[in-house]
Amino acid sequence: MFAPLYRMLGNLSVRLKLALGFASVLLLTLATTLGGWHALNESIDSSQRLTQIAAINDLSKDLRAERITYRVLADDESRRRISATLTELERLLQSMLGQFDDAADRQVITANQQVVGQFVRDFDTLQQAVGTRHTHETALREQEQRLLDGIDTLEQKTLLGERQGSERQASEQRLFATLARHIETAGQQSRAPAYTFSPLSAFEQVGASALGAAQASLADLRRNLPPSDLQATTAALASYVQLLDRYRQAAIAVEQLQGGLETMGNQLRDASRVLTRHQIQLRDEEALEARSMLSVIALLALVLGSLAAWLITRQITEPLRRTLQAAQCIAKGDLRSDLRVSRQDELGQLQNSMQQMALSLRELIGGIGQGTGQLTAAVGELSSVAERTQVMTGNQKDETDQVATAMNEMAATVLEVARNAEFASAAATAADSQAREGNQVVNDAIGQIEQLARQVEESILAMQQLAQESERIGSILDVIKSVSSQTNLLALNAAIEAARAGEAGRGFAVVADEVRGLAQRTQQSTEEIEELIGNLHSGTAQVVHLLDSSRDLSRDSVELSRRAGAALGQITETVSSIQGMNQQIATASEEQSSVAEEINRNVMTVRDIADQTTTASQQTAASSVELARLGGQLQTLVGRFSL
Template sequence: MKSITQRILIWLVSSLVILMIVLASGILLNVGKTIEPLVVNSAEDLATQTGKSISTYFGGIQKELEIYTKNSLTKTLLWEVMKMDLNQINEEKDYYKNIFIINQKGDFRSTDDVEKNLSNDPIFTEVMNNENREYYFSDLRKSLTDNSDVIVVSQAVMDVGIKLGIIGAEINPDVLLKELFIDDDGKNRFSFILDSQGKIVAQNSQIPNFNFSELEQVASSDELQTINFDGKRYFVYDSDVDMPDGWSVGRAISEDVLFQGQNNLLRFILIFMIIVIGVMVGLSYFIAKVISNPIIKFSEKLNDVAKGNFKVQFDQNRKDEIGKMGNSLNNLTKALRNSFSEINTGVENVDNSSKELSDLAQQSSATSEELDAQAQDINNNINEIKERISNLSVAMEEMTNSSQNISAVSQDLNNISNDTSNATHESFKTLESIIKLIEKTARVSKNSKEKVSALNESAENVGKIVETIDSITEQTNLLALNAAIEAARAGEAGKGFAVVADEIRKLAEDSSKATEEIAKILNVIKDKTKQTVAASDVTEKSVNQIDKEIKAIETNFKNIESSVNKMNDSIENLSATAQEQSASSEEINSSIHEINESITDIAKDIAEIKKSSDEQSSSSQSISANSEELSALADNLNEQIKRYKF
């Protein structure tokens, strides 16, 4: 279902949109027919102005060279004289590739240090052989010094009407384009120069693989032409230049750029139409709102009244039928507000009374429950205390028995400790006897070692004596041998002496054998005495070690005896304490039985309190249930009344 505002908007907006569409269509058609010729004419005028710029540029170069010819140094045409000035000029002017001079014989010299004869070159012949021409511009040609493409300008050097030679320059065409067409981007707009042969001398296009052959054909026409390349349409126009003769300059502009102004204007008109339509729609919406708002507000307030809102105030200030209807409805809502206010007051009184009754019942019930819970807690605590007292009584009996057992055990320990002390004392005496015996053994061992050492020294001395005897025996044996030799020499007279010498030799041999046996025996004695000395050392060390350990044991026995004495004292104290503890435990046990009887009486009283509390809680719950039912009825009635605002 459409609202009043929507109906008004649809009628007004549809009419305005149709009107604006018709108006916009007429404007767009007229703009296209009017502006397009202006754009084309503007492009042609721009081509003409560009041609004049080229003529001025080349004219300036020609005039510049002509000024150089007025210099007295230039008129000498001597390279060595002019070289420095020409090199300086060439460096200062970016558009000069190089500067050269040619004398009357056609000899060529340039700032690139190139020398050649150009007597048959048009650069020379067009100026020197033509009386009416003082300067010459070449078409695009190869440089006189390298293989690059250049434009050559030559100017006659005159003196009193006589042509002395030529001064000229080579111009890089790319530099020319950079200086004259700085607004070209090379893609949507680029320029080109045609020489007298219709060939492109220079161009600043940045479009890859552009068809310049077709461009040369199109540019030869005197009218505005178009060329299509790579999906773009370019408008091509050119204009003749006054200098050089037969040259022309052209520009190619893409359709988007050429008609950019027209497109911007059309876009502006379209946006303006849209804005106008938007403004008209807004105005229509405002008018619709002015008409429909009072009706919509009246309808919304009636909906509020239908929902129970009697506080709504209708507009009764209007002087039309809506104002009269608003006055009547205001009187109706006022009467309804008064009636519902009285009903609401009665419901609130009933609700408050029921809530107070419910609160009292709940408080009484809560108090009863709290008292019941506390009685239950007390009862539980009493039972727990009784159980703990019972356990304590058993523990006290066990402690009494333990105290008696400790007393008996302490007496036994005291007896054992005394026996241990006596045994320790006897062991200490035995240990003292052992220490004395070990000390005596140490002294005997030391004496034995000293005697064996003396025996070893005596054996050493005897060995030396035996060695002396053995030496004497060897000498005696030699003397006996010499005597036998002398006796043999004496013959019969020396036989008796020979017998004596032989006996002496035998005696010497026997003595030698005896000394050998004695030496062997002495060696055995020395070995045994050394072993005995070593054994005595070991015995002495062992005895000393045993002595140290026995003394340590003696110290330990002393500590044991001291500890046993202390333990005897502690056992006597423990026995006395155990007897005192046994007596105290019996007294505590008697008190515990009395406490247990008192707690039993308290538990009976608590049970009576809990019974009374349960009866009170039951009554409170009954009252609370009745008050809650009354409160629920009051709340239900209150909710029904709350649906209405008054």
């Protein structure tokens, strides 16, 4: 299932792979953050809405308290506070319409606005009713005082009359006192607040019994006093009864309005409780949705982050491991392994360069081995030629010694000398030919060794380039480690902030811990890659060291081959000299009879030349042995490589 994706990632650069991996982690982190941010905003909005609902409850309670205070005191301060509370309620409800999106909540808020509007209108009516009640109460108290004053005046008038001191006077005095007491009782009963009566209609009968008793007392007085004396008192009592009835009706109207306001206050509180329950339900649903969303995002981040880490790690470590194995094989001298390169990223280019280097080294070492074999064979032939030349020069020396000791027999042995000269000439010609061939072989060996030195130089340059590429990968890994450390620090800071947030940040803390775990695993993978690159550096250094040794050996081989060429040149010159001597011997043989002394000198010269030839032959043999030893050493070095 991942094969197409794996192949596609294999052709992307390491920088792009790492960028994609970290981008996916950062995007998932951003998604988690945005999800948490959204959930936090929803929670904040819900808290603000609940705060507004709580404010409505508080204002409703304050309104009820101020309304009760106004019921008792009916003062301007309470009225002002009630008006301010109603204004604040209207403002808050209008503000809530912009904060609440649910249709049911908006309907409840609209109903509350209507209730508050009705409350304002009823409170205005209540103020008028309280004013009316206060007016009637003031008139009632004034009429009560006038009535009591009239009764007291009538009583004084009666006591000052002719009937003073009689039993009837005492009875009338008791009736006046009873009448005044009943009036005062009715006044005291009317002073009781209407809201203390239950049901409220009972307040309509307040003072009725006392007034009935007062009218009975007034009727008793009519039987004892002239009607003209009681006319004013009777009219005042009738007016008092009317005023009391008006006051009672006004007080009942005030309490009815107070009851309506109490009902509307209860409606506000009930609506607030409905809004609170609905907002709590919405908050719980949003919290559940946020937890589910954050859980899904966190799980997705964990899965995708783990998958990205696994793919990128395999995309980097697997080719590095294969490249390291190939480098270790090359460092051990095994050039038989082949890397199959199917990637086009930096690691694929590194593997391709490693494969090209292995092929170049294989070709180079193979060429060196073949050249060394040819050099060994040529050295063997050169050694054989040198030995034969040495034998021939030894024979020549013996023969020249015989010539020196037998000068008197020279004439008899001219033919033998001529034959020996011809033999020496042929041998010299052969030696010259062999020496020229040896010189050519040495020149070829020098060319091969110089080519080997150049290829070793190219291999060193390739290995240095490999080291530079490895260092570039190391620098990229440093950047990855830095980004991983920063991601780890950011995740740690996020976890700390989430811990400060308490219960609301618990989900965000879990996500931050997961992100920090991903960053730590990325850093561990980066350290493993860095260790593999270090091993690659070590293997590369070993290969460079071996190539440096091969370069030094190649330079030594070139120098020795040049020395061998110089020695072969000397042999060629010596052989040419031998040919010249042989010609001189032939000439001397032909002129032997006439130039005996010349022949004797020539014989001595030939002896000296023979000695030189022997010395040169020995040097040639020694050079051949040394060249053979160097060829064997070079062959041993080449044998360390497996082709």
